[in-house]
Amino acid sequence: MAKKGLIILFIISIVFLIFGFYVNFFSRRIYFNNFTSDEQTEVFKKYKPKKISVCYGTKYNCKKINYKLKGSVNEKKLGTYTLTYIANYKDVSVTKRKKVKVVDTKKPNLNVEGIFTNVCPNGKNDYVKITADDLYDGDLTDKVKYKIKDNKIIYKVSDSSGNTTKKTFEVNIMDNEKPQLILNDENIIYLSVGSKFIEPGYVAIDNCDGNITEEVKVSGEVDTTKPGTYEITYTVKDEFANETSVKRTVKVFPKNSYKPGILSNKTIYLTFDDGPGAHTARLLDILKNYNVKATFFVTGYNNNYNDLLKRENDEGHTVALHSYTHNYGLIYQSIDAYMEDLLRIQDKVRQYTGVTSTIIRFPGGSSNTISRKYRTRIMTDLTKKVEEIGFRYFDWTILSGDAGNTTDPNKIIQNVTSAVKENETNVVLMHDIKSYTVDSVEKIIQYGLSNGYTFAPLTMESPVVHQHVNN
Ligand SMILES: [Zn+2]
Known part of the structure; x- marks a missing residue:
């Protein structure tokens, strides 16, 4: 029984093969030659669809026929566009769609000019001028990023399509400028005994690290209940350990102590x-x-x-x-x-x-x-x-x-x-x-x-x- 079943299966297969062969080589239909359903084209480049031909007949005897092309591609704008090809012959109609992707594969331009001695540890360098632009995105100067690795600074910019340009420079990483520490109000403050000392504040700015006011350490105490001269010390360090320290003097003085009849020599x-x-x-x-x-x-x-x-x-x-x-x-x-x-x-x-x-x-x-x-x-x-x-x-x-x-x-x-x-x-x-x-x-x-x-x-x-x- 099993043997008979196999024979039947074999015969069915042969019949299908012959039928397929016939359909492939002898049936009449519309053929698209040279057609690709996906294409890519560079932005700003004039796009011409690949040449195709359409015919009606069998694979061996095919007569060229006309077709219509609908849709268009905007080469100035990134995106995917669809072109529709329609061919009619007698009462047979075939529609095919082609996707055309407008892409940007060109890397952006990155220009770095200037001096690379003494670059801040965080890469900040006031002596370097950086510009970047891209054929499609235009100005990318704001998008330029940099990082410091070993003794190199790497500038990098990517366009909206992910094309990236890098430039690497050897640098001397150094911050030899102390931060600036500026006290608000006067450096000597006079306070009447019993009044309250309110820290007038300060601002710390570093050439490399920018505003580092939050890093300022304040030491020293003012006891406004006792007349005397008090010193407050403000210290700040930048990331390269350059330190600046300034002092403020607070003089707590007594209320005027004049009493009629009693004369002081002052x-x-x-x-x-x-x-x-x-x-x-x-x-x-x-x-x-x-x-x-x-x-x-x-x-x-x-x-x-x-x-x-x-x-x-x-x-x-x-x-x-x-x-x-x-x-x-x-x-x-x-x-x-x-x-x-x-x-x-x-x-x-x-x-x-x-x-x-x-x-x-x-x-x-x-x-x-x-x-x-x-x-x-x-x-x-x-x-x-x-x-x-x-x-x-x-x-x-x-x-x-x-x-x-x-x-x-x-x-x-x-x-x-x-x-x-x-x-x-x-x-x-x-x-x-x-x-x-x-x-x-x-x-x-x-x-x-x-x-x-x-x-x-x-x-x-x-x-x-x-x-x-x-x-
Ligand atoms: Zn007078």
Whole structure:
């Protein structure tokens, strides 16, 4: 039985073979010759479909026929396009499809020019100019990547089709520049005892590593409960271990410790002439903040700030007498004229403060020569006269410069801080009607307090400061 089955299977096979052979060689149909269903073409290159021919008949007797071609290829754009070939003969129709892929196989251009000595460890090199472009993608400069391997730097760029160009250069890997470490705010910070120290911050920039602010280490502590000088150290290292270190000094100073009747050998008398004025209230706020007591030699002609006379007195300052009119021509023409003006300002001060002040400062000081224009020897007479009737006049020992041509607060600060001395009667001439003077006061106070000085108001008991009388 098995043998019979095999024979039947053999016969069937033979029949199929003969049938296949017949179909292949003798049946009539449409043939596409030379046809490929997949093609590739380079972008921007004119595309021509491969030549084919179409015929109808058998393999041995085939008659050429026409065909239609539908579809097109955009050679300027990457992608896959389909072309459709249709051939008709009698009532037989055959359609074939061809896929045409527009590809970019060209590598991009990579240009690297410059100097390769001392390349940063991370490859950053400011002395090299890199450009890259691609026929299809255009500018690829932003896509250039690099890596450091051994003593080589490898630049690499790929286009959107994955074509890659590499360039390798021998380099000396080196960072010999220290990072820059810049402190925000001042390098010396003054703090009143009991206040809070808030780190003003810093910025660290390295030539190779860029912003490395986060790598900065801060050491040193500030105890704002204790007066003293504290140091904070800021250190930063770049990846090549170049180190930069900077210091900030924090001076914690005590509040002003002036007590009436007790004189220190380090005393500063801040005196303000010609006010009160537009900046006096701000000045009083600053003084109050540091518990600093000062002396105001006031004038009487500006009634807009009369209430500040009271405030000056209430806050522990000395309200002293300068002049009601501050008019040289008027007050220096006679003793009587001067006395009339003096009593007028004394009256006004009494009216607002309840205090009868006997502390005075002559307009222009006792050494002024301008008064000669109005009466000779008037200063000689006045300085005697006022003392006889119980007044006390004060000149100054330190010029802040604000009555001259100094309008820069920093210059005023420098003038004053460089002049104050231990064991001297430091009477500073300033003017509270000038904004730049008021701007300078806080720093002067900070300097004084952190250097052990006490700020005191002038009183009848204060050491007298008299200049030479010149008229
Ligand atoms: Zn004056």
